[in-house]
Amino acid sequence: MPSLTLLGQAVVSGLLAGGIYGLLALGLSLSWGLLRLVNLAHFALALLGAYLTYQLGTSLHVPAWLAALAIVPAFFVLGVGFHAVFAYFRVTEFASLLVTFGLAVILESIIQWFWTADYRRYETAYATSSLRVGPLFVPALELLACLTAAGLALATWAWLRFSYVGKALRASAEDPGMAAAFGVNHRRLAFVLSGVSAAYAGIAGAFIALISTLAPAQIWAWLGVVFAVVIIGGLANPIGALLAGLLIGVSESLTMAVVTPAWAPLVSFSVLIVILIARPDRV
């Protein structure tokens, strides 16, 4: 029988892992839900952001937060650029899977060419620091990532719900013709949203650089679980993505602590299957 401390630590660990899932899912959920683009390159962008954070930190001693401040606008522009290509070629929802997969492979090759396939680790003085809450330890960086994910999810939800741009984007996703009749310029708004999604990938990347050791193949490490998070959370639902991330994170972590770690990967897909059976309209 696992001790209460072990269970508590597993819940903390799961919540924090779930925060990272939620952070990665946020941009993907927006582009899939509102632009009907299933952007697999989102993961590659996140890893590119991680490598850039690493490079700026190790070569130029730029602090991670400052690197993130530089990466976010740069990635916004990159996201806009990508969307220009998608728009030019009129990439459909299904085709976007193939196109962005190709883009991810290209980005992986670029990363590997520049940083090699070998592992990279951004060593910082605070990498392993934790807060102590009674018998439990809360890793500081993961907590910051989780809080950032929560902050971004709330801000994005508010943006979509209360701003003109957000309302227009939702209206366009719901009924493009009707939205256009009311003067919504969906094409222009889509550029903004693509930029925002890519910027979110950059923020996730900064945390990945600080938390993980980097290797180009990591692009694919989160693919399955983050897709499950996006679907469970509901497309274009930032709060849903965050909550789904936390749900999956805690479920995986408890499975590891109570049953066996080998079963953890089954959790996200089992939850997904159950939810799709209960709510087949989820996608």
Add this chain to the structure above:
Amino acid sequence: MMRAPVRSGFGGVLAGVLLVVFTATAGAAPSGPPIRIGGTLALTGPLAPTALLHKIAGEIYVEELNKGTGLLGRPVEWVLLDDQSKPDVTRSLYEKLITVDKVDLLMGPYATSGILAAMGVAQRYGKVFVHHSFGMPHLAKYEMHFPTAAFGPEPNVTLPTTVYNALAATANSPKTVAIVTSKFPSAQFQSAGARDVAEKRGLKVVLYLEYEFGNRDWGALAARVKDAKPDLLWIGSLGLDSNQLLEAMKKLDYTPPRHFHLFPAPGPLALAPEGKLALSSTVFEEHPPFTSQAGAARLIPLFHERATRANVPYPYVDTQVAGSLAAWQVLDAAVTATKSLDDKVLGQWLRTNKVDTIIGKLHFDGPNNYGEDLFKVKQVHDGKWVVVWPREFAAPGARLLPP
């Protein structure tokens, strides 16, 4: 026929010319159609970081061959394809190398699952199959496979025995062990052996866990290890698993007293603060007596230079690199000795001869073509791996340090 005595100045010149011609012919640059050696490596995918070391090792060896007389006087071409760390892709590519590219010889891919996939193809076409990183000897049934991962026929017994022997010889020998292992086949196989050997020796196994290859969340695993409080943590790790688990434990303010790592990424573990005094196994490190083994003096500086240029953070020759170089040495020795590219001839020669390699003398006449287990125990001392056990192989002045 007797030669006339050379008495004139002309004779001296003639002798000089002949000497030059002979020397030039004896060390002639390789010529003719290249001997094509086909193989794959995980140039992309999760195994790529380690496969990169094998790529550099292979490139160095082939370049050295071509700087000399090549093989059988012919240049050598390494036809290297990317198997993407996937056994199914590996299998298809070896099929292609044999049937489409029509390579003369084969060199194995990196890591157990890929090697097993390629071995089946080599067997179907009767090709000699030298490989360098196979961790499950009992599965290698092909009579013409020749391993340079010198695990011996039963690494699941011999390796843990060596590790436990080393620790038993220290002042505070561990009484309990926690085993946490990847489900990657060779890691799981050898770690399950570590559990069995521990139980037979009276070491209490307080935790045995298996995790999926590509595990993301290390926090819960770390919490379970901390909860078990073992004297020794055996991590059946692959690549960065070791670093990630140690870091996760550090975040819980816990460091296991002793920790052994099965197949870690040597550089990141040696260089990480959490890797201090980490234990692992090896067949080669850059210190005596290993540095006096065949080819070491020549190949080590070449690897340093090339790996540094390739931006490899830990540019030293260790188990992976040495195993790879040894595989090329084995193939080179067989071709040179038999003057043949015929797989049957090469296979027959390898089964009945010993080959001097950078990791020692290899022979392939034991069960499933394995010789003895050449693995030693190494430990991180001041950011670098050094052998600490058995004592006769320890780095000068080094010993297994207590926690």
